[in-house]
Amino acid sequence: MTVLDAGQIARATPRVLSTPGERARKRRTSSVLVMVAVLAFTALMLSPLIWSTMAATKETSIAFASPPQFTYQPTLAAFVNLWQATNFYRYLENTVIIAVATAALTLVVAAPAAYALSRRGGQWSAVILAGALLFRAVPGFALALPFYNMAKSLGIYDTMIAVIIAFVAVDQPFSIWLLRNFFAAVPVDLDESALIDGCSRFGAFRRVILPVVAPGLVTAGILSFLLAFQEYLIAVVLTDVNAKTVPVFLASQIGQTLPLLQQASAGVVLLAVPIVLLATIAQRFLVAGLTAGAVKG
């Protein structure tokens, strides 16, 4: 910035002259207004989940009473009912196992590929990366219905294995893109000095590069974990009884009446809690991953 002469400063001074005290007060009022607006919007964003939580902790008779009840004696009966009357805990267990396995397998397959793609350009890399991008654009039904057929003919329909394989396949292209950005940020000198020290390419990757991109791996892992928690279409097509996930179970309660509906609201709360906790604890990684997706690809 260049040094300003007096004329420029005079022109830059606000037309309405105000004392420093006035200006500070103005700034304080506007920051209070901003705060109120942000608070109001955050409350609005959380209102569906707050309302579900309230519905789940009311007596069944007033859970969905009209006009709505705002003050009540909280009870956990709906949670107990959900646990006792349905197989919710099994669906939750399925969902967690599927999500963990999906995240782990996706990393195992995507990390080496992303590393290789970050270190070598050219035609082949271009084709693979463009292909990965293309697969992100495929409509879910174009995959889900054939998955159903393939799982049936392989005899793995309604098993967690089938769901995991499908999730890894769907999730992998995005993870490759995301991880490639993280690997590309690691200087090539690091690979070279490891190679000079006698490491093989795999040794350099495993012992030197992977530890450096650990935050990136956590980010990609969290995102594929969340994807497995969120995916509905593929899960509903591939499962029936044994491998059912929580979203599929809860969606099957749509259109039910009380008390099933209140149990479903308890289920919504139980599903949201671990996800929200994870997002709070790992907010830094989540933000990094979601933002990186926008910057590249």
Added chain:
Amino acid sequence: MRGRDFALMVTPAVLLMTVLLSVPLLYTIVWSFQHVSYGEGSTWVGLGNYSAALRDPVFRDSVLFTVVFTVARTILLLAVGYGLALLLNAVRRERSAFLGLMLVPFIVPSIIGAMAFSWLFDSNFGGLANYFLQKVIGHGYNWFTDPWANRAVLIGNVIWHYVPLAVLILLAALQGIPQEPMEAASLDGASWRQKQWHVVLPALRPMLRFLALISVMDGLRMFDQLIPLSPSAQTINNQSVMLYVYQRAFTDSQQNLGLGSAVNVLMLFTMIVLVIPLLRSTYREVKAS
């Protein structure tokens, strides 16, 4: 990196992509030319499924609804996301706490979020929205049977679900804007609106374009939200193309997989056309490196 190491490292990923993504796509393409019914054989019908879909007024209505809805939600998402990002950018200390809370609607599974969202409106279950509307404007709406009221609920849900992502991305971009042009603009006496228009918006353009692409692609493929939020989608003309596929290929008595696959292929082509600019620039960039 030597060719052999490169090949070894990418092979598992490429195999997985080929087998688990290309093969299903091939199935879909082949089915789209056949009359398929579950448990029976299939017969070749050429372009019959495509012409049947294009002649079906239900399909045409679903295309119209999907396209108009996608345009509306994309414009609204960018506007709301931009406004909120500016607002959050003005908050200093508590920003990351708010950001964390706001992310919740985006990370809760969309079908579950839509379910919780529907409970705000359903008059059988408290009818919170109508309760407040009753007090303010004196009457409520039939959120699930009145087409326009239902569209308002749907667009509200979509914005609710996607706006956290928009805010997150735009906020990161806002913080990346260098201070000099902003200060220079202030010194030149630019108004707030002029600064937004000439400095901030151009800097955010790549992010806005990315968000628009995501919103358009997800909008055209809308499905999850409609299940809880629009139970009578077909009768009130709020059926998306993907819901049409679901109805025809999965739940109807006819279980017309061929017809559904033909629509899937049309959708796939639309998606490819949308990502072609991105594909081309990626391909060039990687090939040159």
